Amino acid sequence: MTSRVPSDPGKLAWYYSNTKVYLKVTSLPKIASDVGPLRHAESTSVLPSHVRGRSSAITDENWNNSMVNSHLSPRPRSSVRSPRPMTPTEALKRYGHRLTPYEQGEILDYPEIWYLGLDSKKIQGTSNNANHGFDDENGSYIKVLNDHVAYRYEILEVIGKGSFGQVVRAFDHMTGEEVAIKMIRNKKRFHHQAAVEVKILDLLRRKDKENIYNIIHMSDHLVFRNHLCITFELMGSNLYEVIKKNNFQGFSLASIRRIAFSLLQCLRLLYRERIIHCDLKPENILLKSKSSTSIKVIDFGSSCYDHLRVYTYIQSRFYRSPEVILGLPYSMAIDMWSLGCILAEMYTGYPLFPGENELEQLACIMEIFGLPPGSLLQQATRRRFFFDSKGNPRCITNSKGKRRRPNTRDLASVLRVNDPHFVDFIRRCLEWEPGARLTPEEAIRHPFITQESSSRHGTPQTTPTQNRHHRSSTVSTASSSDNSHNSENSRSRDDISMRLRSKTRDRERLQPIGAPDPNYIIDESSRVHRMSMSSTSITSRGEPLEGEKFLPPIL
Numbered sequence: 001m002t003s004r005v006p007s008d009p010g011k012l013a014w015y016y017s018n019t020k021v022y023l024k025v026t027s028l029p030k031i032a033s034d035v036g037p038l039r040h041a042e043s044t045s046v047l048p049s050h051v052r053g054r055s056s057a058i059t060d061e062n063w064n065n066s067m068v069n070s071h072l073s074p075r076p077r078s079s080v081r082s083p084r085p086m087t088p089t090e091a092l093k094r095y096g097h098r099l100t101p102y103e104q105g106e107i108l109d110y111p112e113i114w115y116l117g118l119d120s121k122k123i124q125g126t127s128n129n130a131n132h133g134f135d136d137e138n139g140s141y142i143k144v145l146n147d148h149v150a151y152r153y154e155i156l157e158v159i160g161k162g163s164f165g166q167v168v169r170a171f172d173h174m175t176g177e178e179v180a181i182k183m184i185r186n187k188k189r190f191h192h193q194a195a196v197e198v199k200i201l202d203l204l205r206r207k208d209k210e211n212i213y214n215i216i217h218m219s220d221h222l223v224f225r226n227h228l229c230i231t232f233e234l235m236g237s238n239l240y241e242v243i244k245k246n247n248f249q250g251f252s253l254a255s256i257r258r259i260a261f262s263l264l265q266c267l268r269l270l271y272r273e274r275i276i277h278c279d280l281k282p283e284n285i286l287l288k289s290k291s292s293t294s295i296k297v298i299d300f301g302s303s304c305y306d307h308l309r310v311y312t313y314i315q316s317r318f319y320r321s322p323e324v325i326l327g328l329p330y331s332m333a334i335d336m337w338s339l340g341c342i343l344a345e346m347y348t349g350y351p352l353f354p355g356e357n358e359l360e361q362l363a364c365i366m367e368i369f370g371l372p373p374g375s376l377l378q379q380a381t382r383r384r385f386f387f388d389s390k391g392n393p394r395c396i397t398n399s400k401g402k403r404r405r406p407n408t409r410d411l412a413s414v415l416r417v418n419d420p421h422f423v424d425f426i427r428r429c430l431e432w433e434p435g436a437r438l439t440p441e442e443a444i445r446h447p448f449i450t451q452e453s454s455s456r457h458g459t460p461q462t463t464p465t466q467n468r469h470h471r472s473s474t475v476s477t478a479s480s481s482d483n484s485h486n487s488e489n490s491r492s493r494d495d496i497s498m499r500l501r502s503k504t505r506d507r508e509r510l511q512p513i514g515a516p517d518p519n520y521i522i523d524e525s526s527r528v529h530r531m532s533m534s535s536t537s538i539t540s541r542g543e544p545l546e547g548e549k550f551l552p553p554i555l
């Protein structure tokens with residue numbers, strides 16, 4: 001058995017000067033071993049995975065086979081991992097001839113060698129290219145399947161791409177578990193914001209020792225080949241993928257209540273710590289696994305402390321609050337706005353405010369909620385982009401020829417729901433005035449949330465029971481075959497009931513119910529647009545001035 005030395009310095013040190021954060025590599029990971037020495041021929045982690053676990057006797061023959069077949073093999077589990085790493089000197093002596101010249105030097109910086117990726121198509125690491133040829137033209141690390149990260153993790157698959165970099169599924173040869181590694185782009189502005197992300201993740205992990213706030217837990221962070229790598233527990237699909245897989249039909253109110261309850265746990269902690277997430281959206285809410293209905297919030301790459309706000313151009317457009325759009329000071333209340341938008345979308349299957357640009361974004365909001373109060377407009381630094389000198393909203397026709405007029409739609413009919421509590425909950429998340437919006441503490445006591453969960457208050461991870469839903473959709477996408485892989489004994493009663501509804505839901509797909517208001521239907525190409533616009537806003541996280549120019553944009 002191995003354990004991390006508790007005083008592991010974490011490899012990065014933070015230096016603060018006003019709002020600037022500096023990142024410096026201080027040392028490499030140290031690992032303590034509480035077992036005696038092991039012969040390295042049996043040090044399974046440095047051997048191809050399918051050899052491990054089959055036989056402890058390593059022969060030339062199975063070694064060679066493993067070279068060819070390793071990508072077809074199931075990944076090893078902790079039962080077969082090595083309890084002890086090699087030293088770099090030992091690794092060089094045994095396998096140096098199979099490492100690249102670059103690695104032969106690099107490996108000496110790593111006191112513990114858990115995995116070498118010998119059967120991968122390694123990049124040679126020539127000094128002529130930018131970052132020795134390890135990066136593409138955007139500063140993203142070029143991933144090589146089955147190669148190592150920091151002589152410990154084995155790259156298995158790319159599972160996500162964002163403006164900050166890429167997220168890969170990897171096998172941790174030290175712990176024997178699969179992890180997600182976010183590999184940040186090798187560009188100065190991303191280094192800086194990623195340093196803030198790590199700092200916030202570190203605090204949240206310390207505040208959430210019992211794992212009850214539905215916030216992604218960072219496992220580790222390190223610098224590898226000039227890329228900050230943040231490792232996380234491996235999660236399942238994000239809610240946008242789930243809803244897409246479900247043909248954009250949306251979830252039942254009972255499922256929405258569960259999602260709301262889980263997200264509010266996260267927001268409660270953030271509120272208490274005065275942290276603003278700044279990019280809440282379905283893509284940043286992940287299911288714990290394929291068969292689970294539990295969720296966690298990810299991506300603190302745009303987050304900031306309430307008193308250390310740096311950027312004005314934040315949030316993905318569909319979920320962007322009016323104060324951000326209008327150029328007003330913002331606070332934790334912007335996340336409550338996003339929450340309202342997300343829950344509405346989870347119910348209908350479509351974004352509540354699907355603006356094609358910022359002008360239309362505000363028009364979408366005004367269409368339901370009328371003009372913003374004068375008190376907000378007076379201070380809005382970006383007012384002139386949305387309103388003329390007489391205070392009338394500037395009109396815009398979108399790409400589908402639609403013009404949106406203030407106060408012409410009603411929230412309940414847009415949501416197509418007859419639950420007044422749900423409508424009220426959404427309305428109160430979407431107050432123009434940030435101070436008038438529900439706080440997470442108030443929201444958790446709202447009748448929409450307490451309606452069916454009052455008996456369970458005080459146990460944050462427990463989701464409300466679901467016995468009254470208007471539709472039978474479910475947040476669970478697990479098919480029966482997916483579910484068959486899971487032991488029912490290990491599931492909560494809620495999980496099982498979700499599964500049963502999932503089957504009903506499949507039947508009802510033939511006759512879609514609760515179809516969204518046609519005015520709000522956006523096709524897949526818009527969705528792609530939305531995704532790219534979302535990236536645009538996030539790319540701008542690293543370029544705050546872009547939003548601050550306030551040139552009538554390309555809004």
Ligand SMILES: Nc1ncnc2c1ncn2[C@@H]1O[C@H](COP(=O)(O)OP(=O)(O)OP(=O)(O)O)[C@@H](O)[C@H]1O
Pocket residue numbers: 159160161162163164165166167180182216232233234235236237238279283284286298299300301535538
């Ligand atoms: N722990 C995880 N487990 C599984 N998948 C993950 C995990 N973390 C991230 N992903 C996947 O990678 C995607 C991108 O991750 P993340 O949002 O953290 O990166 P980003 O560069 O900040 O993206 P964006 O530009 O959208 O903000 C997520 O939408 C998700 O699908």
